Amino acid sequence: MVPILGAVRPAPSGLVCFARSYRPFSLSRPSVLPFSRFGSSPFNSVFKAFLHSSPAGKQPGAQLPSESSEIIFLGTGTSEGIPRVSCLTNPLKTCPVCSKAVEPGSKNKRLNTSILIRYPGPTGQCNILIDAGKFFYHSALRWFLTYGIRTLDAVVITHSHADAIGGLDDLRDWTNNVQPCIPIYVAERDFEVMKKTHYYLVDTSVVTPGAAVSDLQFNIIQEVPFIVHDLKFTPLPVWHGRGYRSLGFRFGNICYISDVSEIPEETYPLLKDCELLILDALRPDRSSSTHFGLPQALEEVRKIQPKRTLFTGMMHLMDHEKVNEGLLKLMETEGLDVQLSYDGLRVPITL
Ligand SMILES: [Zn+2]
Numbered sequence: 001m002v003p004i005l006g007a008v009r010p011a012p013s014g015l016v017c018f019a020r021s022y023r024p025f026s027l028s029r030p031s032v033l034p035f036s037r038f039g040s041s042p043f044n045s046v047f048k049a050f051l052h053s054s055p056a057g058k059q060p061g062a063q064l065p066s067e068s069s070e071i072i073f074l075g076t077g078t079s080e081g082i083p084r085v086s087c088l089t090n091p092l093k094t095c096p097v098c099s100k101a102v103e104p105g106s107k108n109k110r111l112n113t114s115i116l117i118r119y120p121g122p123t124g125q126c127n128i129l130i131d132a133g134k135f136f137y138h139s140a141l142r143w144f145l146t147y148g149i150r151t152l153d154a155v156v157i158t159h160s161h162a163d164a165i166g167g168l169d170d171l172r173d174w175t176n177n178v179q180p181c182i183p184i185y186v187a188e189r190d191f192e193v194m195k196k197t198h199y200y201l202v203d204t205s206v207v208t209p210g211a212a213v214s215d216l217q218f219n220i221i222q223e224v225p226f227i228v229h230d231l232k233f234t235p236l237p238v239w240h241g242r243g244y245r246s247l248g249f250r251f252g253n254i255c256y257i258s259d260v261s262e263i264p265e266e267t268y269p270l271l272k273d274c275e276l277l278i279l280d281a282l283r284p285d286r287s288s289s290t291h292f293g294l295p296q297a298l299e300e301v302r303k304i305q306p307k308r309t310l311f312t313g314m315m316h317l318m319d320h321e322k323v324n325e326g327l328l329k330l331m332e333t334e335g336l337d338v339q340l341s342y343d344g345l346r347v348p349i350t351l
């Protein structure tokens, strides 16, 4: 797929490409990764081992073996981040979760929801980011260093709220100092928002000559599968509040839905045979108008029947250890394998 300078046109894969700049630079892999199912693979035991052994703190030299694939959770919290500043400065009340979240290595410390998918390419690891929110710099500062991540081969966008796109400006450090540009995959409605929020990244003619902003290559996606560096992404359209569309994504047998208040009927078939579901669960007691709460998220898990589920997008009412303890009991009573994720969690995957 070659982006066309200053033009919008349909691409063969169902993509529409828009590029304000194109350079002869490619991070594509020539060969297609074999898509395998986890089946009876050692995924389950490896995954469990990681869940229980991967600390939220620094893991020096924890680089990925060259033939392995994995997901790294760069953020698992709400837009304002956890701890909330307002909780820490409240003289009248101590917030139990936010006070724990300031302790080093706390799994209650959460930045904006985002994951990085890493898989082997012919010239090294391919790193695909889902969402670059307001705290992207802080997530990258912590986890890119910890896990030895250097390049960003693409960014796939779920929707255009600030906690999903607020970090696009920070990508300048990559395109100025690491690589020439970064392809962005975004739905047209969200690209329209970016034209306002990040107008200078879409139309660089307004940028003062010499100023070095992010060099982004925009690819418009529709609600049909698309390929990024040989990895197939299937959009999972969901409602994120009434009348507001957000996208989850399926890659391999992994489904990621970070911002959802309702899953439309037509999306459920796309979630079949899911090995790992990563799903929005804002608060422990109830749903909000824009996000699943834990009770509804669990109902969805019962309906979708993934092999495993990791929740994300948790607010400060979700205490990592306490909620996970309760969720563990569902394994005994219902056979549900559900847990909260946390920032820095690495999950080995098979693609
Ligand atoms: Zn709090």
Ligand SMILES: [Zn+2]
Pocket (backbone or CB within 6 Å): 159, 161, 240, 259
């Ligand atoms: Zn949102």
